[in-house]
Amino acid sequence: QVQLVQSGAEVKKPGASVKVSCKASGYTFTSYGISWVRQAPGQGLEWMGWISAYNGNTNYAQKLQGRVTMTTDTSTSTAYMELRSLRSDDTAVYYCARVPYGEPINFDYWGQGTLVTVSS
Amino acid sequence: QSALTQPASVSGSPGQSITISCTGTSSDVGGYNYVSWYQQHPGKAPKLMIYDVSNRPSGVSNRFSGSKSGNTASLTISGLQAEDEADYYCSSYTSSSTLHVVFGGGTKLTVL
Numbered sequence: 001q002v003q004l005v006q007s008g009a010e011v012k013k014p015g016a017s018v019k020v021s022c023k024a025s026g027y028t029f030t031s032y033g034i035s036w037v038r039q040a041p042g043q044g045l046e047w048m049g050w051i052s053a054y055n056g057n058t059n060y061a062q063k064l065q066g067r068v069t070m071t072t073d074t075s076t077s078t079a080y081m082e083l084r085s086l087r088s089d090d091t092a093v094y095y096c097a098r099v100p101y102g103e104p105i106n107f108d109y110w111g112q113g114t115l116v117t118v119s120s
Numbered sequence: 121q122s123a124l125t126q127p128a129s130v131s132g133s134p135g136q137s138i139t140i141s142c143t144g145t146s147s148d149v150g151g152y153n154y155v156s157w158y159q160q161h162p163g164k165a166p167k168l169m170i171y172d173v174s175n176r177p178s179g180v181s182n183r184f185s186g187s188k189s190g191n192t193a194s195l196t197i198s199g200l201q202a203e204d205e206a207d208y209y210c211s212s213y214t215s216s217s218t219l220h221v222v223f224g225g226g227t228k229l230t231v232l
Contacts, residue, residue, distance in 0.1 A: 035221070037166075045158070045166065045209050047221040062218035095165055105156045105211045105221050108177060110165040 002026040004096055004111035011117045012086050019082040020114045022096030029077035030054045033099040035107060036070060036081045038092040046092075050099060051079060086118045123148065123222035124210055131230040137198040140227045142210030143191060148222055150191035154213035157186055157195045160226075161206045169208075170195060197229070205231040 007021040022034065036048040049060035051070040058070050069082045079096055094114045097107035125143040132138040142149065142157075149155055155173045158166035168177050170186035173193065183198045193212070197204055210224040 044226045045211075045223040047211075047219065047223065050220065059220050061220075097166075103154075103171065104213050105154050106168065106171040107156070107158070107166070107211075108168050108171075110167070113165055 002098065002109045004098060004109055006094075006096060006111040006114045009115040009117070011119065013120055014087055014118055016086050016118075017082060017084040018086060018116050019080055020094050020096075020116070022079040022081070022111050024077045024079070024098070027098075029072075030074055031101075033101060034070070034072065034079040035097045035099050037095045037097060037107070039095070039113075040089070040092040043092075048081070048094075050104070052101070053079065054101075083116075086116075088118050090116065091118045092116060123214065123216075123219070124212060124224035126208075126210060126224035126227045128225070129228045129230065131232055132197075132200045133232045134200050134202065136200050137196060138200060138229065139197075140195045140208055140210075140229070142193040142195070142212075142224050144193075144212055144214075144222070145191055147216060148191075148212040148214040149188065149193050151215060152213045153188070155186065155188060155193040156211045157184075157193075158209045158211065159204075159206045160209065166209065200231050202231050205229055 003025045035050045051058045053072045071080045096111040098109040157170040160166045173188045174186045208227045214222045
């Protein structure tokens with residue numbers, strides 16, 4: 001069965017970086033993209049960007065351009081999301097989600113979420 | 121504020137039907153047949169309920185249906201059940217230069 005398993009919770013200081021992993025199983029990793037979505041405490045969902053697991057092409061939300069990098073490791077079927085220069089308003093649960101090619105918002109399977117807390 | 125507008129809350133009694141609206145613009149909801157709906161229970165990851173406006177993924181109850189008219193998409197849940205109580209988010213592809221995907225602010229469904 002399709003599974004996306006994310007890395008554990010992180011606590012970071014303002015200005016630091018965080019890298020969240022998302023290990024996929026149960027399907028051919030390179031046949032789908034991965035999107036990252038975050039959710040601040042008590043708030044709604046926010047799309048962060050997308051990466052093709054086939055060729056590494058990316059699309060990022062403009063507000064995060066320059067601070068976010070999404071990568072994949074096809075040898076381990078793992079996607080990564082790195083966010084730099086962390087601020088308190090980056091505190092959120094970060095989700096990875098599988099995305100069929102040609103279906104840009106069809107997030108059909110989700111990881112369990114990773115809580116990132118930014119605090120001094 | 122969110123790019124797509126949803127009511128903050130809706131409620132209904134078991135067995136009734138409810139509809140949640142999702143209003144955008146011609147640059148997102150009205151311009152593409154890429155509207156999805158997600159259900160989220162507290163402390164859980166979202167779950168895809170509807171994609172491409174009106175398609176249900178395998179395993180999703182046929183009590184859930186989606187539609188679109190102009191710049192407004194809708195999710196209808198018929199035969200309300202207690203386990204339907206959750207937050208619901210709509211999502212759309214957008215031609216905006218700053219985003220490719222936009223979400224609604226979410227709607228809290230209460231089953232009375």
